[in-house]
Amino acid sequence: MIQIIADNIISGLGRDTAENLKALREGRSALASSRLFRVPDGKEVMVSLMGLPVEDVPQEMTRLEKFMVECVSKAAHRLDRGLEILKDRSTIFVFSTTKGNVACLGKDDAKSFLWHSSDAVAGYFSNPNVPITVSNACISGVSAILLAKRLLECGLYRTAVVVGADEVTEFTVSGFGSLMALSDQPCRPFDIRRHGLNVGEAVGTLILRRADSADEILRPDGYLKTPQFVTGGAVANDAYHVSSPSRTGEGLYRAIIRTLSVPAGSKAGLACTDVFVCPHGTATLYNDQMESVAFSRSGLGNLPMVPLKGYFGHTLGASGVIETVLSCHFMDEGWLPGCMGYSEPGCYPAPDVSSDVRRTGARMFIKTISGFGGGNAVIKVEKLSEGMFKGNGNLAEIDVIDSFSMYHEGDVKEFLASVYRDGNYSYPKFHKMDLLCKGGFIAAEKLLDEVCDDDSTALVFVNSCASVSVDKEYQQTIAENNFFPSPSLFVYTLPNIVIGEISIRHKLYGEGAFFVQRDSSEESGMKLAADYVRCLLSEGAAARALVCRAECLKDKCIIEAVLLGPKVN
Amino acid sequence: MDILKLKSQIIDALNLEEMKPEDINDDAPLFGPEGLGLDSIDALELIVLLEKNYGIKLSDPAQAKGVFESVNKMASFIEAHK
Numbered sequence: 327m328i329q330i331i332a333d334n335i336i337s338g339l340g341r342d343t344a345e346n347l348k349a350l351r352e353g354r355s356a357l358a359s360s361r362l363f364r365v366p367d368g369k370e371v372m373v374s375l376m377g378l379p380v381e382d383v384p385q386e387m388t389r390l391e392k393f394m395v396e397c398v399s400k401a402a403h404r405l406d407r408g409l410e411i412l413k414d415r416s417t418i419f420v421f422s423t424t425k426g427n428v429a430c431l432g433k434d435d436a437k438s439f440l441w442h443s444s445d446a447v448a449g450y451f452s453n454p455n456v457p458i459t460v461s462n463a464c465i466s467g468v469s470a471i472l473l474a475k476r477l478l479e480c481g482l483y484r485t486a487v488v489v490g491a492d493e494v495t496e497f498t499v500s501g502f503g504s505l506m507a508l509s510d511q512p513c514r515p516f517d518i519r520r521h522g523l524n525v526g527e528a529v530g531t532l533i534l535r536r537a538d539s540a541d542e543i544l545r546p547d548g549y550l551k552t553p554q555f556v557t558g559g560a561v562a563n564d565a566y567h568v569s570s571p572s573r574t575g576e577g578l579y580r581a582i583i584r585t586l587s588v589p590a591g592s593k594a595g596l597a598c599t600d601v602f603v604c605p606h607g608t609a610t611l612y613n614d615q616m617e618s619v620a621f622s623r624s625g626l627g628n629l630p631m632v633p634l635k636g637y638f639g640h641t642l643g644a645s646g647v648i649e650t651v652l653s654c655h656f657m658d659e660g661w662l663p664g665c666m667g668y669s670e671p672g673c674y675p676a677p678d679v680s681s682d683v684r685r686t687g688a689r690m691f692i693k694t695i696s697g698f699g700g701g702n703a704v705i706k707v708e709k710l711s712e713g714m715f716k717g718n719g720n721l722a723e724i725d726v727i728d729s730f731s732m733y734h735e736g737d738v739k740e741f742l743a744s745v746y747r748d749g750n751y752s753y754p755k756f757h758k759m760d761l762l763c764k765g766g767f768i769a770a771e772k773l774l775d776e777v778c779d780d781d782s783t784a785l786v787f788v789n790s791c792a793s794v795s796v797d798k799e800y801q802q803t804i805a806e807n808n809f810f811p812s813p814s815l816f817v818y819t820l821p822n823i824v825i826g827e828i829s830i831r832h833k834l835y836g837e838g839a840f841f842v843q844r845d846s847s848e849e850s851g852m853k854l855a856a857d858y859v860r861c862l863l864s865e866g867a868a869a870r871a872l873v874c875r876a877e878c879l880k881d882k883c884i885i886e887a888v889l890l891g892p893k894v895n
Numbered sequence: 896m897d898i899l900k901l902k903s904q905i906i907d908a909l910n911l912e913e914m915k916p917e918d919i920n921d922d923a924p925l926f927g928p929e930g931l932g933l934d935s936i937d938a939l940e941l942i943v944l945l946e947k948n949y950g951i952k953l954s955d956p957a958q959a960k961g962v963f964e965s966v967n968k969m970a971s972f973i974e975a976h977k
Contacts, residue, residue, distance in 0.1 A: 366946075367954055505939060506956050570935055743912075754932065757912035810947040813939040814909075 327715055328475045328556045330707070331485075331535045331544050332408070333651040334401040336393055337528035337638050338374040342400055346648075347655055350663045351683075355637050357512045357524050363496045364804070365503035366811055369510050373494050374526035374639040387446055388427050388437055390493045393529045394447045398489060401531040402451075404546055412451040416484035418477060419448040419457040421491070422470035423643035424820060426459075429495045431797055440792050440842040447489065455483075456850060459842045461792060463820040464606070464697025465561070466490065467646020469839060471532060472559040472705055476861040478536040480721045486534045490647030493527040497797075498642065500804045501816035505569065513609035513640075515633035515665055516618070516679045518672030520609040526639025530647030539715055550658045552709045557690075559705035560584035560867065561837045562781060563829035569698050569817050571612050575620025577702040578694060580781055580835050582624040584867075585692070585704040593625025598678070601690045602662060604653045605677070606697075607633030608640050609667065613696060618673035620694075620702075630686065631679045632656065636666025646695045646703065653691045654707060662686050698817060699826035701838060722863035723893035724856065727870065730772040731886045738883040742768065758814065759827060760796040761878035762789070766824035767831065769874050769887035774832050781835035784868035785825045786858055788841040788851040789877050793821045824876065837868050846875050852886065859890050896970045905966070908944045909937050921967045938963055951976045 334342055338356025339349035349356075356374035365371050379392035387395065402408030411417055421444040430437040440459050448457035460470040467490040474486035492498075502508050502525055509522030534556065537543045543553050562584065564577035572578075586594045603626055605617050621627045634649050641648060656662050664681040671679070690708045708714075734741040742764040746756055751771055756764060766787065774783070800815040802808075817823060822840040829838065839858065843851035855873045862868040874887040902916035911931065924930035926938070938959050945951045945962075951973065953959060962972045 366943075367952070504943065505936075567934070568936075754913070758910045810943050812943060814936045817936060 327537050328478050328534050329537050329543060330532060330554045330556065330654055331546060332401045332404040332533040332549065333654065334397045334531045335528065335648045335651055336376055336397045337648065338376055338526065339637065343651060343655065346652065350637060355512060355666050356526065357639055363494065363499040364809060365500060365508060371499055371508060372510055372512060372524040373499065374524065375494060376527050388430060390427060390491055391443050391446050394443060394489055394491050395450050397529040397531045398447065398451065398487060401533055404549060411485055412453055412487065415454050417453060418455050418483040418486050419444065419453055420470045420474045420486055420488045421457060421459045422466035422488065422647060423459065423461060423491050424463055424466060425492060425495065425498055428497045428797065429493065431801055441790065441844045445844055456843065458854060461840050461842050462701050462822045463699050464642060465646065465695045465701040465703040466643040468650065468693055468695045468703035468705055469561060471556060471647065471650060472561065472703060473839065473858065474534050475556045475559065476865060478534060480861045480864055482857060484536055488532045488534065488647060489529065490644040491529040492642035492644050494525050496804060497801065499525050500811040504811035504813040504816055507610050509609065512667050513635050514667035515607035515609045515635050516614045516671065516673050516677065517668045518670045520611065520614060520672055523608040523610050523635065524639035526641040528638055528641040528644040528648050530644050530651055532647055532651055543710065550654060552658065554654050554657065554707050554709055555714065557706055557708045558585045561701060561703045562835050563826065563838055564700035564702065565829040565833050565835050566700055568700060568823050568826040571616035571696055573616065575616045575623060577700060577835060578617060578620035578696055579623045581702045581704040582620065582626065582694065585706055595625065596629060598628050598630060600688055601692065602630040602632060602686055602688045604632045604634065604649050604691060604693045606695045607635050609635055615673050617696065618675060618677050621677050622675040626692065627675055627677055629678060630662055630684060631677050632662045633665045633679060646693065650693045650705070653693060657688050657691055657709065660686055698820050699822040700829055701822060701825065720864065722860050724860055724863060724890045725893045727889040727891045728773050729888045730769055734883045736881060738878060738880055741883065753831065760793065760818035762793055762821060762876055763818065763824045763827045765876045765878040765883055765885045766874055767827055769885050770828040770832060770872060773872055773887055773889045777833050779833040782869035783834050784837040784859065784862050784871035785828055785834065786839050786855045786871055786873045787824060788843055788846045788855045788875050790842065790844060790846045791877055791879060792842045793819050795878065795880055837862055846877060851875065856890065863892055896974050898966060898970055901970055902966060904944055904948055908940050909933065919966055922965050924965060925963050949973050949977065
């Protein structure tokens with residue numbers, strides 16, 4: 327069983343979890359108007375900011391890294407010998423971020439790599455393992471918690487420190503602006519007058535630990551009164567569109583029923599007194615409506631909902647982590663905050679959202695999240711109860727079913743176009759993709775059937791450069807005196823879009839993960855990806871996986887892909 | 896209004912690599928299966944095109960539907976708002 331043993335949140339509402347909870351109890355929001363970030367229509371923009379970082383950390387650390395160090399320290403201090411646990415070989419750091427140090431791009435490029443923050447922060451705490459960086463766009467936070475749970479459950483580590491972090495930058499604000507997704511007023515999740523999201527920043531830390539029997543449950547002083555456990559979860563893709571959510575809520579519906587082990591086509595039979603839901607609730611027209619459809623289809627429509635974006639805005643890679651942390655405390659303390667910004671139902675079928683504080687006796691909550699690339703992630707967290715402990719499964723053995731690789735130095739765009747032409751693939755959208763998606767697309771064409779239509783094929787990607795080529799291209803569109811942010815380039819600055827493109831092409835509704843590691847080779851990044859596939863196969867979350875190392879720069883490209891399945895004796 | 900120029904701007908902005916300006920019919924729908932098969936992000940990219948190349952702001956996305964019906968519709972909108 328995977329126990330939640332410590333946490334911390336830094337946001338515009340406070341620098342620890344207690345301060346954040348107090349603000350929510352008092353109905354305060356961190357959202358405020360700002361002129362610090364330009365948007366296409368030149369208006370003020372509504373954001374939530376963290377303020378200034380601590381200074382007693384190495385000065386070469388970036389603002390975001392300093393906040394991450396502060397956040398992890400505060401969580402670790404909740405534990406007996408916490409800092410010692412962080413140093414242990416059985417402890418793994420899992421980071422969740424969409425754009426990390428993107429503020430350094432063009433100024434200090436070396437720091438802008440997503441793995442840079444992870445290495446800096448895990449290194450600061452003297453952790454001996456290579457940290458894992460999950461970059462699955464908006465679903466990263468919940469993906470990272472689920473990944474950590476799976477790694478612990480399979481016995482690869484004992485403790486996992488999950489850190490979700492993103493800051494508000496002109497890069498992301500202008501990008502959401504170009505997609506016309508921003509509201510210049512505080513956002514109104516699930517409300518009839520909602521018309522967009524607010525970007526926010528935060529850092530969240532959640533420490534998880536495996537307890538193999540009831541005797542191993544930790545009870546840290548002053549922490550949750552009844553221990554809580556991450557007991558399930560799933561990731562599913564919409565296979566519909568890379569930036570618009572499925573109208574039928576397909577991926578979210580599938581992720582929910584897989585999390586709850588409900589057979590396809592049936593609904594979960596959960597009582598509103600026992601369970602609440604912390605939805606994504608960004609307050610864009612399409613996201614909230616999509617969620618409402620998925621909740622209704624999966625039988626969650628009657629459960630109390632706690633959308634939190636009205637307090638923090640959309641904190642991107644941090645949102646899944648901070649919203650899970652807060653939900654743990656709501657369940658522990660027996661209350662649910664009202665939905666800030668909500669007054670009148672604006673989705674059909676209307677989920678149970680309220681602007682009032684409510685009491686709850688829930689013993690379980692479900693956290694859901696959806697994002698660009700068509701990804702949806704769901705986890706469930708439960709209070710300790712009788713008969714919870716079952717034996718852990720063995721780690722599945724895997725075999726390579728098929729493999730494909732290609733390398734090129736020179737004009738990568740032309741090279742990928744020639745491979746596309748030689749393959750006679752008929753998919754006009756190919757030409758609109760960034761180099762990373764093109765590389766991944768070709769690997770998938772080589773190794774998968776044209777139409778798979780299943781949710782048992784996982785897509786696991788790893789690289790070192792994330793989407794740096796297109797990051798730089800996008801940044802040129804937001805230059806000081808030539809400010810025309812490109813919506814299509816912005817979408818491709820999220821590396822996991824490649825998973826969305828392949829899911830759409832091959833109709834794949836299964837698990838997906840994108841890791842950004844300093845070393846993506848077979849010895850390190852690809853080994854992590856293969857280990858994760860073993861976890862997925864052990865859990866039954868996938869029957870096979872396309873694993874791909876995809877480094878696609880303008881002048882150099884490495885594609886190494888394998889199709890993995892269970893070992894056949 | 897230079898229609899050919901507008902068409903090459905569209906091809907550039909939307910990465911329609913395999914198309915030439917003369918392949919785009921002046922009155923054919925840009926969106927939907929019979930047209931160029933453009934989607935919602937393409938529509939947003941066309942809004943950027945209007946602002947960047949012609950200085951026209953289209954702040955209400957609902958307006959976009961009519962404006963981007965065809966190349967001809969786009970051209971007359973640009974003429975009317977220059």
